[in-house]
């Protein structure tokens with residue numbers, strides 16, 4: 001090892017904290033009762049495997065630098081050249097997961113698609129993994145290697161990379177905390193021993209931290225919005241299968257709010273897929289009003305089927321309808337990801353209120369005595385979550401701005417019983433992080449002001465963004481000409 005050309009060892013260490021549910025599929029595990037198992041050790045501890053981290057980071061860096069970038073190829077390895085970067089498997093210290101009964105939701109009707117009920121294991125928010133990424137380096141490659149490692153550090157601590165599957169349903173949002181880059185010179189005895197004892201010296205925070213030269217062959221930009229949703233009139237994020245154990249007649253009902261048991265206690269959660277669902281439906285109606293052309297609709301008797309049929313036929317994203325281009329289709333990743341929303345306070349019975357409903361007879365207009373049911377509302381809750389946007393075009397920004405305005409006006413609702421006044425959401429933007437290299441449009445370049453990374457407070461971002469509204473509108477008109 002000491003005689004090797006690569007006599008310097010860098011290591012990036014930290015704790016990856018998940019702020020939404022988390023899922024990596026165990027391909028080999030068979031359980032007759034569960035359709036999709038989560039990856040775990042035989043003693044039921046969650047695993048984040050090194051190959052998952054490696055694959056996601058490599059594809060992110062290839063987007064940034066271009067697939068043929070020499071530096072990325074040499075670090076990650078290619079045919080006949082082994083990789084110099086090692087991603088260790090990590091086992092969660094606080095292992096929790098539960099079975100979630102999922103229903104494939106027909107994305108146009110918003111109702112359960114028939115025959116598509118399945119079980120899957122899923123981990124709750126606040127799961128933590130201690131991670132370690134090691135990079136074999138040399139005097140010759142050191143400066144460039146350190147730059148890449150620092151870029152990985154910034155992308156992970158900024159929350160720009162999601163891990164695991166299920167991302168279109170809200171899983172995988174995470175942040176690297178307590179991060180540190182360490183170094184050991186293996187050709188020196190002191191350095192070699194420190195490496196063996198896992199006691200490497202901390203590299204000065206200034207080293208390699210300068211902006212990486214990102215005028216590259218790739219085109220990549222990403223925006224991460226942190227926001228709160230307040231429900232002034234309460235919300236009914238119902239779940240018929242599971243109840244918190246209050247055993248309290250005052251709050252116990254047929255439909256209780258959905259919650260998950262996290263390492264930090266029990267929290268009410270609105271799955272990211274619910275928010276995405278209501279916003280997609282709203283976006284589709286905006287597109288239809290604007291007459292932008294075909295929006296796929298599997299329920300229509302004339303134009304049957306989702307976009308995926310035509311997409312599969314010629315494999316071009318341009319073949320997708322406007323809604324699928326931004327919200328995703330089969331085999332085409334969504335450009336906008338919604339994390340699960342977690343209520344800021346832990347579950348307490350005092351926030352819950354039971355409401356009684358009577359099913360109305362559609363012929364007589366009167367109540368049906370045998371069809372009384374009740375639901376439990378969470379009163380005035382505040383939920384927090386994230387929205388990630390990848391490579392936004394002016395067109396994408398336009399529709400998302402439109403949705404934000406509709407939300408602001410209180411025109412969007414989620415959950416059960418929205419017609420009875422529940423679920424009206426009031427959004428508040430907390431902060432926005434922007435990452436961009438060679439962005440495809442002038443608004444993204446303006447938002448980062450020439451740097452690669454920029455962080456805004458919510459109000460500050462809205463003020464800056466307003467200045468670009470006419471550029472965005474013109475861009476949309478041009479795209480639709």
Ligand SMILES: [Zn+2]
Nearest residue numbers: 296307321324
């Ligand atoms: Zn479509």
